[in-house]
Amino acid sequence: MQSQWEGYFAQELRKNDLSTYSHIRKFVQKKVDYVLEHPYSGEPLKYSLNGLRSVPVKGSYIMIYMIYEEWKEKGNEEIKEWSNLKDPEKAVIFLTVKPHDPAYEYAEDWSQLNLDSII
Numbered sequence: 001m002q003s004q005w006e007g008y009f010a011q012e013l014r015k016n017d018l019s020t021y022s023h024i025r026k027f028v029q030k031k032v033d034y035v036l037e038h039p040y041s042g043e044p045l046k047y048s049l050n051g052l053r054s055v056p057v058k059g060s061y062i063m064i065y066m067i068y069e070e071w072k073e074k075g076n077e078e079i080k081e082w083s084n085l086k087d088p089e090k091a092v093i094f095l096t097v098k099p100h101d102p103a104y105e106y107a108e109d110w111s112q113l114n115l116d117s118i119i
Contacts, residue, residue, distance in 0.1 A: 003033075005091070007032060007035075008091060008092070008093045010096070013095060017097045018097070024057060027058040028057055031063055035063070035065060042054055042063075049107055050074055051066060052064055060100045061097060061099055062099075064104075064106075064107045065094045068091040068093060069090075069091070
């Protein structure tokens with residue numbers, strides 16, 4: 001079944017996380033497929049991570065992502081560099097996959113990173 005949601009990947013996830021944690025790659029792919037079918041299933045994050053969601057991948061590994069329209073609805077700024085999104089109302093942007101604590105630490109600073117290239 002084809003998802004109505006479009007998935008995009010931040011450079012950090014594509015370049016570093018997937019190669020560093022290659023031993024969980026198949027679990028990451030399964031979780032991406034699941035999230036694209038059920039994007040609101042992830043745990044909504046709070047405080048400085050408001051607008052992001054997380055889902056467990058395997059063991060202590062989690063994936064942090066955003067539903068772009070939900071991000072904007074929560075009062076966060078539109079990210080102009082992401083104007084290339086095919087359908088922003090149906091965009092799910094995967095930010096990182098890491099062990100629990102490093103994932104949240106990374107997510108704290110994700111907005112300061114170069115995310116102008118999402119694929």
